[in-house]
Amino acid sequence: GAVVSQHPSWVICKSGTSVKIECRSLDFQATTMFWYRQFPKQSLMLMATSNEGSKATYEQGVEKDKFLINHASLTLSTLTVTSAHPEDSSFYICSARGLGLALSYEQYFGPGTRLTVT
Amino acid sequence: DQQVKQNSPSLSVQEGRISILNCDYTNSMFDYFLWYKKYPAEGPTFLISISSIKDKNEDGRFTVFLNKSAKHLSLHIVPSQPGDSAVYFCAARYGGATNKLIFGTGTLLAVQP
Numbered sequence: 001g002a003v004v005s006q007h008p009s010w011v012i013c014k015s016g017t018s019v020k021i022e023c024r025s026l027d028f029q030a031t032t033m034f035w036y037r038q039f040p041k042q043s044l045m046l047m048a049t050s051n052e053g054s055k056a057t058y059e060q061g062v063e064k065d066k067f068l069i070n071h072a073s074l075t076l077s078t079l080t081v082t083s084a085h086p087e088d089s090s091f092y093i094c095s096a097r098g099l100g101l102a103l104s105y106e107q108y109f110g111p112g113t114r115l116t117v118t
Numbered sequence: 119d120q121q122v123k124q125n126s127p128s129l130s131v132q133e134g135r136i137s138i139l140n141c142d143y144t145n146s147m148f149d150y151f152l153w154y155k156k157y158p159a160e161g162p163t164f165l166i167s168i169s170s171i172k173d174k175n176e177d178g179r180f181t182v183f184l185n186k187s188a189k190h191l192s193l194h195i196v197p198s199q200p201g202d203s204a205v206y207f208c209a210a211r212y213g214g215a216t217n218k219l220i221f222g223t224g225t226l227l228a229v230q231p
Contacts, residue, residue, distance in 0.1 A: 004161070032217060041127075044162070044207065044221045093161050097217060106152070107219060109161030 003027055004096050006110035013084055013117055021079045021113045023094030029074040030096035034107060035067075038091045050077055074098070084117040091115075121145050122210050124222035131229050137195040139225050141208035144189060148220075149213035153182060153193045156205045156224070165206075166193070198229045 003026040013019050023033060032051050036044040048064075050056040050071035058064045066088075068080040077096075081088055091114050095107035123142045131137045141151075149170045154162035168175040168182045168191065175182050181194045195202055205226050209219040 006161075034219070036221075043223045046218060046220070049218065091159070095161070095219075106164055106167070107217075109154075109163070111161045112159060114159060 002108040004030075004094065004108050004110040006092075006094055006113050008113060009111060010114040011116070013115070015085055015117055016083055018080055018082045019084055019115060021081075021092055021094075021115075023077045023079070023096070023110050025075050025096045025098065025108075028096075028098050030077070030098040031074065032097050033071055033077040034095045034097075035069060035077075035079050036093045036095070038093060038112075044093060047079075081115065084115070086117045089115055089117045120223070122208060122220050122222040124206075124208060124225050126225050127223070128226040128228070131198045131227065133200055133229055133231050134197045137193075137198045137202065137227055137229065139193040139195075139206050139208075139227065141191050141193075141222050142189060143191075143210050145210070145212075145220075146189070147212060148210035150211040151182070151184060151191050152209045152211065152219070153180075154207045154209060154221075155202075156207060158205075162207060195227075198227075200229045200231050203227055203229050 005024045007022045035047045038044050047062045048056045048058045050069050056069035071077040093112040095109045097107045121144050152167040153165040156162040166177050166180045184191045205224045207224045208222045212218045
């Protein structure tokens with residue numbers, strides 16, 4: 001149980017284009033989803049927290065107009081990287097917590113999406 | 119300001135021996151601490167957690183110890199197996215409505231056969 005999927009698993013795009021990453025909770029309702037990015041050999045940095053049906057809360061230093069987050073349903077959140085640049089290349093990971101989980105505070109992570117901007 | 123620190127970037131242990139991974143934190147407001155295991159190009163998988171009101175939690179080969187006065191926790195894996203080789207992250211949770219996790223920088227564990 002508590003499976004989170006992400007799509008795509010990897011994507012290469014040209015500078016200036018936008019890329020959408022999907023995060024789905026497959027067997028539970030995710031009331032809250034989190035988006036992280038990880039640079040090579042570094043920690044996971046929280047970008048934003050989204051609650052179903054409300055606007056995302058962004059961490060300090062994260063541009064909300066560049067990283068658009070939508071959490072329209074209890075099983076789906078999307079991260080859109082707008083006007084991507086090479087410095088946006090990173091590993092993006094989502095996590096979810098929600099109803100019916102054994103540990104209410106626990107987050108279950110997706111497998112991640114490798115974004116490369118050329 | 120790194121609120122959760124893992125000062126050892128890597129650790130090498132012989133199969134069958136004990137692996138001890140350490141983590142230090144600065145914020146007294148964290149209410150839960152979690153350990154995650156991560157393989158390259160994959161998301162972290164949950165291993166074990168401990169409440170801030172406990173000092174030990176055990177699950178099979180994994181035991182987490184918490185020393186609140188020292189703001190220090192450790193993960194013990196015994197006996198270590200080659201399949202345990204991965205990056206281990208400790209994470210601390212802010213209590214309340216946000217449920218944010220703050221991750222450490224990770225420790226790469228290599229278990230030698």
